[in-house]
Amino acid sequence: MGRPHVMVIPYPAQGHVLPLMSFSRYLASQGIQVTSVNTEFNHNRIISSLSKPSHDDHVVDGIKLVSIPDGLDDSPEERNVPGKLSESVLHFMPTKVEELIERMISETSGAVISCVVADQSLGWAMEVAAKFGIRRAAFCPAAAASMVLGFSIQKLVDDGLIDYDGTPKVNKAIQLSPGMPEMETDKFVWVCLKNKDSQRNIFQLMLQNNKSIESTDWLLCNSVFELETAAFEMSSKILPIGPIGLAHHSLEEGFMSLGSFLPEDRDCLDWLDRQIPGSVIYIAFGSYGVMGKVQLEELAIGLELTKRPVLWVTSGGDQPPMRVGSGQVIVVKWAPQREVLLHRAIGCFVSHCGWNSTLEGVQSGIPFLCIPYFADQFINKTYICDVWKIGLGFEQDERGIISRLEVKRKIDEIMRDNGEFKKRAIKIKEIVMKNVVKDGISYENLNKFVNWIKTEVN
Numbered sequence: 001m002g003r004p005h006v007m008v009i010p011y012p013a014q015g016h017v018l019p020l021m022s023f024s025r026y027l028a029s030q031g032i033q034v035t036s037v038n039t040e041f042n043h044n045r046i047i048s049s050l051s052k053p054s055h056d057d058h059v060v061d062g063i064k065l066v067s068i069p070d071g072l073d074d075s076p077e078e079r080n081v082p083g084k085l086s087e088s089v090l091h092f093m094p095t096k097v098e099e100l101i102e103r104m105i106s107e108t109s110g111a112v113i114s115c116v117v118a119d120q121s122l123g124w125a126m127e128v129a130a131k132f133g134i135r136r137a138a139f140c141p142a143a144a145a146s147m148v149l150g151f152s153i154q155k156l157v158d159d160g161l162i163d164y165d166g167t168p169k170v171n172k173a174i175q176l177s178p179g180m181p182e183m184e185t186d187k188f189v190w191v192c193l194k195n196k197d198s199q200r201n202i203f204q205l206m207l208q209n210n211k212s213i214e215s216t217d218w219l220l221c222n223s224v225f226e227l228e229t230a231a232f233e234m235s236s237k238i239l240p241i242g243p244i245g246l247a248h249h250s251l252e253e254g255f256m257s258l259g260s261f262l263p264e265d266r267d268c269l270d271w272l273d274r275q276i277p278g279s280v281i282y283i284a285f286g287s288y289g290v291m292g293k294v295q296l297e298e299l300a301i302g303l304e305l306t307k308r309p310v311l312w313v314t315s316g317g318d319q320p321p322m323r324v325g326s327g328q329v330i331v332v333k334w335a336p337q338r339e340v341l342l343h344r345a346i347g348c349f350v351s352h353c354g355w356n357s358t359l360e361g362v363q364s365g366i367p368f369l370c371i372p373y374f375a376d377q378f379i380n381k382t383y384i385c386d387v388w389k390i391g392l393g394f395e396q397d398e399r400g401i402i403s404r405l406e407v408k409r410k411i412d413e414i415m416r417d418n419g420e421f422k423k424r425a426i427k428i429k430e431i432v433m434k435n436v437v438k439d440g441i442s443y444e445n446l447n448k449f450v451n452w453i454k455t456e457v458n
């Protein structure tokens with residue numbers, strides 16, 4: 001029997017590459033040969049951001065890194081033009097992946113790829129794999145609730161809640177089933193992009209992906225059954241396997257950053273060592289920065305008013321107008337976020353509620369302050385604030401801005417509150433940990449998947 005070989009294809013964005021890289025590392029640690037396919041642009045960023053240089057650019061931590069062109073020019077700006085990246089993903093990448101598989105098969109005289117694991121948003125990858133007779137699994141890096149929202153589109157149309165292009169006909173909060181987080185129709189994943197063309201494209205893509213997913217052998221979700229019981233009960237096909245980063249903690253530390261597009265600033269960990277336990281506000285908005293100047297300023301002043309130490313990540317480019325260097329505030333471009341959140345100095349996490357950040361905060365037992373701005377982030381915020389009750393949102397003033405006083409008020413509330421938020425956060429963390437150890441649901445699902453990969457190899 002040959003060694004099983006899995007090809008992993010993430011959507012080419014940071015919040016997708018990181019969890020799929022964690023998943024790849026997990027598979028590699030189970031003796032599976034893994035090829036991770038990234039765009040050339042991302043591949044180069046991944047290699048140059050490794051915290052420990054690799055002897056071989058193409059094999060890192062047991063994972064073979066290969067790249068395909070994305071058809072865009074070399075500037076990062078090109079990828080920020082709305083619609084450019086998604087167009088390349090839809091119309092350029094499929095042929096490149098197909099050519100890559102053909103090449104791999106011919107170079108190794110028919111070597112088997114046991115399975116393609118692709119991001120759930122790349123439905124076409126399932127079709128390419130099927131064309132070569134390769135088995136397939138979809139990986140969802142977002143909450144199960146986001147997936148079932150996609151699966152419920154036809155019902156939303158039938159119930160008269162949205163039009164055929166996804167536009168809401170009414171503005172109201174709905175629940176897809178009892179126990180599901182409430183969702184505002186005007187904040188549906190495809191609606192809150194605030195751009196009609198993008199809305200139409202994403203909506204169409206979700207419909208297409210729903211179809212492609214029907215033909216997959218597995219639909220794995222980086223989530224935890226007990227965090228989202230109602231969502232998992234709505235679709236038995238979605239299997240929780242998360243949080244995926246927790247599955248390989250024993251692996252070599254030097255490659256913890258594998259998949260980051262920017263080098264991690266590890267000095268902030270030394271700074272954290274010098275802070276009082278539970279005192280630091282960690283603020284990070286994922287890999288994009290879209291905060292307006294006025295909001296940024298109110299946030300910065302509000303944080304200063306709390307007189308608490310702050311660690312601020314500027315990844316997307318938003319430079320906080322704060323007095324840096326006072327010892328109270330440290331600003332970094334890219335932090336080792338998972339390690340930061342686990343540090344005893346951290347008291348709360350001001351987050352945009354991307355699903356990876358949500359899971360990382362949850363598994364660290366840290367309370368949240370939420371500033372969601374698009375896509376699935378509103379659903380994740382509802383989980384944090386209304387379902388798990390481990391965080392607070394902010395009220396906006398008449399200008400649509402979160403004022404400095406509101407920032408200070410909410411941070412003081414979450415950091416004091418006799419530790420109620422912290423206590424609940426620790427409880428939720430314990431639930432999560434139960435799922436990733438032996439006999440836990442995520443652990444068992446991962447095991448089943450690995451066994452399936454191993455036993456079906458010819």
Ligand SMILES: O=c1ccn([C@@H]2O[C@H](COP(=O)(O)OP(=O)(O)O[C@H]3O[C@H](CO)[C@@H](O)[C@H](O)[C@H]3O)[C@@H](O)[C@H]2O)c(=O)[nH]1
Pocket residue numbers: 014015016018141142260284285286287288313315333334335336337338353354355356357358360374375376377
């Ligand atoms: O300084 C930093 C900042 C972030 N991260 C990591 O970057 C990832 C960011 O992921 P996420 O929190 O999900 O944010 P986005 O990059 O914005 O993720 C996109 O993808 C997610 C998964 O589909 C969605 O939930 C989000 O809405 C979408 O914006 C996390 O693993 C962080 O640990 C770092 O390592 N260092």
